[in-house]
Amino acid sequence: MIIVNSNNIDFVENETVSGLLKRMKYVFPNVVVKINGRLVKRTDFADTIIPDKSEVSVIHMISGG
């Protein structure tokens, strides 16, 4: 189990940040991702694996309007 934006989500072995964004259907490009409070750079999304029991925040910046 991992926590994504305060919601319990199934853990997937070897899942990268990019994979998680895809699974969550988070298609918005302006997101800030932190794993257990540590910032993940956008350029590292494809290579950063999410460990089990992680607390992940995917902060969508405001856009629109």
Added chain:
Amino acid sequence: MVSGQIPVEEYDTGNTRHKWDVNKLIRAHRVVAEYAYKKGEIQKGFANRTLYINLSNNEIKEKQVTDEMKKLFTGGRGFGLKLLWDSIKPTTRWNSPENELLITTGPLCGTTQYPGSGKSLCLGISPSTDIICDSNVGGFFGPYLKFTGFDAIEIQGKAKHDVVILIDGEKGKVVVETAPLEETNSHLANEQLTYMYAKEDSDKSRQLISVVSAGKAAEHSYWGCMNFSFYDIRRKVCRMKQAGRGGLGTILRDKKIKAIVAKVEKFTGVSNNPADPNKIAEVGTKLHREIRDLDRYQCNMRVVGTSHLVEIMDQYDLLPCENYRFGSFPKASKIYSPKFYELFTKIIPDGCWHGCTMACAKTVDGFEVMTGPYKGQKVTVDGPEYETLGCASNMSLWEPREVLEFNFYCDTYGIDTISAGTAIAYYMEMYEYGILNQKRCDGLELCFGNFEAVMGFLHRMAEGDKGEFITIAAKGIRRVKNWIKEKGWGDQYLIEECGMESKGLEYSEYVTKESLAMQGGYGLTLKGPQHDEAWLIFMDMVNNQIPTFEDKAEALHYFPMWRTWFGLNGLCKLPWNDIEPANNAETKEPAKVPEHVQNYVDYQNAMTGWNVDKNGLILQSERCYNWQRAMNVFMGRGRRKDDWIPYRSMGPVTEVEYMSRKDRYDKQLVEKIGLNQNDVEKMSVSEKIKTLYNWKQDQYQKLADAVYYRRGWTPNGVPTPQKMKKLGFSDKKMLDMLEKVIDEDTKKGLNHWCGKYGKGEKPPSIDPKYWEKW
């Protein structure tokens, strides 16, 4: 020139060319009033005077802008509020002669070094809401108005015949003259007047003219928008941007103004005479680079404008489909941005004012009109922007050419696409339920997806069709709700809760059912449900960043104040957060884009010579925000009951909606309301809807409690005199009025918190008259 760009001389839109006998048009003019003024210099962003025109008695005069006015109201929309306060009565309605139409600029308006610095802020008492509506718009008029010598234009009274108002900055002259022969529809009127008033027959001269007009439908509808022109030197076309919301174009035509024209002699990058031009160049250059380097990885605004939001909103279940019943739709990909990218004219910088690198103002050139009076002609369509595309999904129109046609006619007829699209979607839903039908709709078969019926409605509205439905439907959802109820044609609950209006204004195009904060962002507003005060859906629904009522109230304080600030200064909001610095993620509050906030602090100080910090910017807004709410109170509105929102914006009104997201709503009954899973399974859908309805209504009331408290308002939503004094106001008429209203509310028992607070919960304060202890 950008590589691959077409040279100015070679570019051809393929549009139908018109030949105007401009001399014949001019010969028919008769001067009604004339006023010569001394040309002056802009000083640190201010012209230091406003222009007043009364069309009833032909008075034209200048009003001085005092330092006190700048201190309390900053500029732009703030100036508009102050001028309106001095002119209107509580009984003033949109068509009262004393109602005013204001176009204001702001100290930063007209800068060419910082992206997004060409916006005008327009105000007036709206036909839709009976309170002040403010609407921001691009195009060249705002900057030109200032360069002719005025921070704002204030128009009162009504002309007897159609007139054109010319503000001639070259000669230092304001002229009101009858204009009987000019076209009314904007794409033609703007072209005629641009050619008429240009000093020479050259593109450069035409570029020094900007026209404000509204088309034929604005005369028969409450959705009238004002079209602000800007002559595009590459396309050789008068393009236009819209001050869309609240029926300001309706006021323009009610005053019998065919157009307002601003003409400048010349202007430069430093026409605003900033206190520190180097600093402005420095912050501007930084942002230009950022946009150039990063936009393609972020919102791609330079390529597809705001249309990129369609696919995002669809994926997040936020795209309004079939009158906001659903947040996504199987056919939605047909109007995703790549479809419009194919149609947009490319490799032309598309800023709506000089120096906007964001360049999001996209067009489709050479579009062949399919219906109505211009059928077969080729025109330039400005847009579609996201909001217009959201209207299309709401009406279930999925063909890009149909969207373009709707966009083109709304613009040239002077109709706000948002209000029209949202309202038609509601009429369509009522049609689906049989509450409306072809006979009741004056022969229109207004079912979802019927493009012919949509266009038929627009054309008949522009023709001034006197059919009972057309006449009332052109006034918007609120009036149609009352009309249907009077006729006794259907279920009151459906009629009231499905129609997406609040305060009489139609919603803009986002589904808010799962974001309580955004429900407040639409309901707890000054003018009505327009997303320009706050856009909190991601923060609330997706990020879960503002879980408590206090968190949401804080966001509904900060963001409306921050966004208000753009309108005080003549700025576009998009370059604030539709692009972000590369290291924004590493900052403490990325949602606020702190580096850009600092840019604005530096920018305003460098222009005006003031010395404010970021809190000072919020204070500027807070003054104007509270003043506008207090003016709503003055007009007999601005109370909790006026912040009512339809249930369609909170949750599922119908069983179809509930069943379309059954798992989500069942989960809410268990997790949020605390029902037992087995009990939920035994409940009928209508029982579930009712339970959810009661809970969501209470959530909204609790949110209103928290927001009013955070803003320093009474539990009935009225700014307190104490709050106004804290903000620096001492206007006795205003303070006495508020005091009196609060006393009356207390006597009526209205000053109490309205949420139902259970165990472990508490209202914002024990004493509902908390402000008395300040």
